[in-house]
Amino acid sequence: MISSSSNISSRSKGDYLLSGTVRLLALMAGGLLLLVVSFLIHESWPALQHIGFWRFFSDPDWYPTEDSYQLTPMIWGTIWATAGSVLLASPLGILSALFCHFYAPPLLSRWYRRMVELLAGIPSVVFGFWGLVVLVPLIGRWHPPGPSLLAGILILTLMIIPTIMLVAHASIAHVPVAYIHSASALGLSRWSMIWHIILPTTKVGLLTGILLGLARALGETMAVLMVCGNVVRTPSHLFDPIRTLTANIALEMAYALGDHRAALFVSGLLLMGLVVLFVSMAEGLRHRNTYVATK
């Protein structure tokens, strides 16, 4: 490790300008988040004062126009829909990235990847519409009424597979060629190379992809609103309708007044809390894993 006085710790005019600009931009990104959170707190403050925080968990049910504000079923709805879709989409996304890299012939691989990229660009409302007119009636024929947690999970899975697959694809592409050559030289089978070399070295990238997919599933509104049934009840099985926190806001915000409106901001605040919880869990997992991998 060699360092001289003319490395990044010394400064010229250009450096000052650059570091100033970069700091300002970083500040704006961070400041924006703080502004959003403070706006949420500001708007939900009347509800937190009039209704009180704990009543959002202890009230019997959610009838905001009749002064009853239970949010727990929607928190469960959000968690189940997100968890289900991440559990389904992660293996599918990662496996299709592996397929693209190691099993598919080059031409097929290229076209396959383009199609997944296209899938990533489809607006969520189109997924929702397709779900409403195709998927929901299908599920309804199998197990009425149709709009259900299952429909939500399937639609969200379709929406986040591309994210997970494309990030996995990119991080697999960054595995040093020497690793792969060495593995071949040692006579490892394709699968044991993937299992023992590719997956451990790309762990961070794969987890980042899953995290991005998770965030998308957690925040998705329109598609979920259209296929999930939106009945406020804690689901007991896959065919029960659910309402997510995001759908709750979208369904009722346009018509909400006073405490009802503030209560919807509380559901936004809780959603924000869920995002923080999930991201910090994933972050913790990522750090533990990188530590193991480099040891």
Add this chain to the structure above:
Amino acid sequence: MNKTSKMPRARNPATVFLICLFCVCALLGQFPAEAKEEQLVITGSSTMAPLVSEMGKRFESLHTGTRIDVQAGGSSRGIADVLNGLADIGMASRALKAQENDLYGVVIAHDGVTVILHSNNPIQALTDDQIKGIYIGVITNWKTVGGLDAPITVVNKAEGRSTLELFLHYFTLSNRDIKAHVVIGDNEQGIKTVAGNPHAIGYVSIGTAQYDATHGVPIRLLPLRNIPATLKTVREGTFPLSRPLTLVTKSSPAGLMKIFIDFARSSQVHDLILKQYFVPLQG
């Protein structure tokens, strides 16, 4: 890595100043803009917003130098905005309530709410008691009311919608009594849900339902108390589940407000009302 390659830390006064400046800008970025032209702000019922917005466009083209700004947000918000002075005119897709006596309401058209079924459902009519029984979960199979042996899917509207309010009021129900399987937002979503499920029952605006039914969407509009759900019966005021579309002002309308409201009631906008499948005042 050695110590000299550490990044310098951001703690100079300029950075702090920029943070403060940024926050102040963000907080103060809400100055009211001054309008040069004569402007009417109209907010309220999302049922009425597309109609009034079309009326506004035609009004603007007839009266140069005016601007009609229409925003949807629900009948209750329209009335609240008028009370708070946030809007000149409110749109309410219901008659004014008793406690709203101090406001001025002018009816510009009518709308009906109809119960809809999938067109493959053999049921041709239901009594009020049967509909009520289905919605409160006493009747759960179509067999009970003379249909196929299939579980009923009850489609309800989300809290705060005036269609829901009108429906509950007519059947003297509270939203808490309703055992819904699906909760929907707008009319179109309700129609898609019923069209995709042969065993579903829902309720939506007659205008939207009739438009979709005549354009090949597989739904059937049920009569109420033997009165068919059509634009005609709503116009005549005989259809039980109908509502007036009302423009609301804080004081007796004057000036531009009066000109616009008179315009909205005149025959100059009949075609616009019919186009949206609402029912104009005169036939």
